[in-house]
């Protein structure tokens with residue numbers, strides 16, 4: 206098989222992708238100009254804003270996790286009306302289908318939308334997004350895992366969980382937890398997660414990206430997270446790795462994101478190989494692909510070139526099993542993947 210061939214052809218599954226983080230850079234610049242907001246967001250201690258300039262030719266340049274979170278905020282601020290979100294979702298669908306994505310559970314962050322635009326009607330915005338995502342059917346199915354967003358605290362997280370539990374008609378299948386993991390650890394969100402679970406929603410959480418192994422363990426034990434976003438720091442504690450491996454809790458690993466935010470050192474091999482070797486369920490995604498100047502295909506290519514095609518195929522199979530899709534949908538995804546792999550083998554042997 207030619208190098209990179211599998212990454213290009215294999216059907217793709219999004220399990221850790223923030224819809225806002227897929228906004229094409231040119232669209233971001235256009236929307237920011239339309240709404241008269243800066244390309245950078247940096248609140249100052251005095252309550253105003255410091256340095257909202259950015260480079261329209263390279264609007265997504267940043268260094269480190271702190272600056273990244275502000276960039277994500279700036280992107281979210283440029284999205285102000287349901288029609289902006291519809292455009293975001295429509296362009297996402299075009300880019301995803303072009304790459305052979307067949308299924309996705311996408312993060313969206315309504316608390317961040319409302320922070321920048323308190324008058325935004327969240328339900329109409331979700332409707333605008335979902336009607337575009339449904340255009341992808343039957344080629345691809347997309348569902349939503351709205352983020353409770355740590356930075357706004359527990360009460361807001363509960364409010365968001367309640368609002369999202371009333372939007373299962375809009376393809377909401379669960380809730381997620383992102384944002385500042387160090388200042389807002391998992392234990393603060395046990396109640397909103399318990400509520401979400403009581404409403405039949407699935408629960409996932411970012412953990413071990415910046416916070417330590419205890420953050421990963423707490424996400425599993427206190428929040429009931431069924432999948433962990435990143436989880437990298439779990440490797441500092443064999444007991445936590447054992448919990449992930451023995452319970453089969455999948456890790457959503459995003460290699461380029463982890464290097465750019467500093468979760469993984471640039472000059473070390475990426476630890477997803479260690480997780481795999483230790484019996485954990487590894488899946489691969491792109492996190493905020495536009496902001497990290499990557500794509501799900503790019504991440505799959507990276508994995509294929511470093512860990513080999515067999516590892517990539519295993520991670521995609523893991524991702525299918527790790528979805529919250531119906532059994533019949535999983536069966537169809539497996540068949541799709543089997544066909545793609547068989548075709549590639551045939552091609553390389555003829």
Ligand SMILES: [Zn+2]
Pocket residue numbers: 221223383411434492493
């Ligand atoms: Zn993420």
